Every structure is written in C-alpha cells, then in structure tokens.
Amino acid sequence: MLPTISQEDEFALLRLNRPEALNALSFAIIDRLSELVDQVRTMPVRALLIIGAGDKAFCAGADIKELMGRDQASQKRGAQRGQAMMQKIAELPIPSVALVGGYAFGGGLELAMACTFRIASPKAKMGLPEIKLGLIPGYGGTQRLARLIGEARAQEMILSGATIEAERAERWGLVNAIVEGDLLSEGKAFARRFTIYSLPVLSYAKEAVQRSLDNPVVEGLRIEADLSTLAFQTADASEGMEAFAQKRQAVFQDR
Numbered sequence: 001m002l003p004t005i006s007q008e009d010e011f012a013l014l015r016l017n018r019p020e021a022l023n024a025l026s027f028a029i030i031d032r033l034s035e036l037v038d039q040v041r042t043m044p045v046r047a048l049l050i051i052g053a054g055d056k057a058f059c060a061g062a063d064i065k066e067l068m069g070r071d072q073a074s075q076k077r078g079a080q081r082g083q084a085m086m087q088k089i090a091e092l093p094i095p096s097v098a099l100v101g102g103y104a105f106g107g108g109l110e111l112a113m114a115c116t117f118r119i120a121s122p123k124a125k126m127g128l129p130e131i132k133l134g135l136i137p138g139y140g141g142t143q144r145l146a147r148l149i150g151e152a153r154a155q156e157m158i159l160s161g162a163t164i165e166a167e168r169a170e171r172w173g174l175v176n177a178i179v180e181g182d183l184l185s186e187g188k189a190f191a192r193r194f195t196i197y198s199l200p201v202l203s204y205a206k207e208a209v210q211r212s213l214d215n216p217v218v219e220g221l222r223i224e225a226d227l228s229t230l231a232f233q234t235a236d237a238s239e240g241m242e243a244f245a246q247k248r249q250a251v252f253q254d255r
C-alpha cells in the first residue's frame with residue numbers, strides 16, 4: 001500500500017505502508033511521498049515524523065525487484081525522482097524526524113538522512129548495502145552520509161556495505177538518540193524539545209545550519225547575519241527577550 005499522511009497532535013505523521021516488503025520504496029511510493037511532502041507544507045503542524053509500518057523495518061531501500069533490467073535513461077530519471085523527493089523533505093521549513101524502528105538500508109537510510117533528525121530503537125540496523133548489489137547509493141547517500149558522519153566513516157560504510165547497529169550509529173552521530181519503548185511517543189517527545197519554540201525562528205536556524213554545509217564559511221557568515229536579523233525582527237524575538245528580562249516564560253506566537 002502507498003504511504004499515508006495524518007495529523008497527530010502538532011505533528012504531521014508520514015507512514016510508510018508496505019510491511020510485507022519491509023517498506024521498500026517502489027517508484028509509485030516515491031511519487032506518493034513527494035505529493036505527501038507537498039501536503040505537509042499546507043498542514044498546521046510544527047514538525048514532520050516519518051515511521052515505517054510493521055516492527056521489522058523503517059525501510060529496506062529502493063525496490064530491488066523494480067530496479068532490475070531498467071535502461072540507462074530510466075535508471076537516471078529514477079535516481080533523480082528519489083533525490084528530488086528527499087530534497088523536498090530536507091528543504092521543509094519545519095524540522096523532520098525519522099523514527100527508525102528496525103532496518104534502514106539503502107534508500108531507506110537515505111530517506112532517514114534527508115530528515116533533520118533520526119531517532120532509533122535499540123534493535124535498529126542501518127547501512128548502505130548497494131555495493132553488495134553492484135550499485136552505489138543513488139538517493140543522496142553519497143552526499144548526506146559524509147556530511148553527517150565525516151568522510152572516512154562514510155567511505156567505510158559505503159565501500160563495505162556494512163550494517164551498523166543503533167549504538168554505533170549514535171556514537172558516530174548518524175542517529176541523535178536511541179530510545180526505549182514506543183517509538184512514536186518517543187519521537188513526539190524528542191520533537192517537542194524544539195517545537196515549543198517559534199516556528200519562523202526555528203526555520204531560520206535550520207536553514208542557517210543547512211546552508212553552512214554548502215557554502216564557504218565567509219559566505220555562511222553572511223547568510224547567518226541575514227537570517228539572524230530576520231529572526232531578530234520577529235515579534236517572537238521581542239517577546240523572548242522581554243520574557244527573559246521579566247523573569248517569566250516566553251509565549252511565542254509564530255510571528
């Protein structure tokens with residue numbers, strides 16, 4: 001079945017819905033995800049959570065059976081479709097959290113890496129095993145993994161196709177936290193550490209950090225000066241500073 005979106009509390013919850021194939025990403029699923037991410041932009045939500053159906057997998061990657069026998073042109077278009085969908089997630093103004101409850105392999109890990117954060121259950125297993133198929137990652141993995149964990153570890157994972165356990169993923173900075181218990185409740189609790197703040201200010205902060213990775217530091221500092229000025233001009237900045245001076249809790253209104 002295709003993925004679904006729903007609103008739970010202040011969150012958009014995107015659920016991969018193909019447990020019988022460990023939530024593998026067919027092209028129909030990628031296209032649906034792309035539509036759903038567009039929909040998220042219109043929802044009155046403060047963060048996006050992405051979860052896989054079933055207790056075995058977040059997502060086992062691109063649908064390998066569908067990839068077989070494709071010609072060069074359709075392979076390239078396919079990679080670009082997956083990349084574009086994941087880039088849409090990365091560029092959302094609200095933060096996103098991948099809830100990795102089991103396997104996150106190949107395109108599944110790439111989907112998780114397109115999110116702002118990843119939290120994992122202790123049994124989660126992650127990897128980019130494309131090399132074992134005679135392939136390399138095609139949905140952003142070669143770009144995002146090194147940015148997250150550094151070149152040497154990214155090369156180690158991509159060139160060996162090795163699976164890493166949740167514990168090592170946390171140590172390497174691939175996941176933000178390992179959580180026991182119900183993954184969705186834990187995901188909401190994790191996200192509430194930042195969704196309590198002003199949404200426009202959160203989006204400026206997220207954008208400034210993201211753009212630091214694509215720009216030389218001098219250009220990044222210019223971007224930071226611009227975005228921090230935009231944040232400074234919000235009513236929420238006035239409220240936050242006033243609340244500090246008055247020794248009370250700030251009440252942000254997303255403006």
Ligand code: CO8
Pocket residue numbers: 020021022024025060061062063064065067075076078079082103105106107108129130133135136137138139
């Ligand atoms: N694609 C299609 N079907 C899958 C996939 C997948 N990626 N992963 C699992 N499935 C299916 C299995 O075929 C099986 O179906 P069936 O019951 O009909 O045989 C069902 O899900 C259950 O899987 P297993 O029986 O294999 O479950 P296990 O618990 O034994 O093993 C594993 C779980 C270890 C996760 C195993 O399923 C596995 O290794 N899966 C493949 C992981 C992988 O290699 N992922 C990377 C895929 S390539 C990719 O993501 C990017 C490619 C480049 C993109 C460019 C595209 C244009």
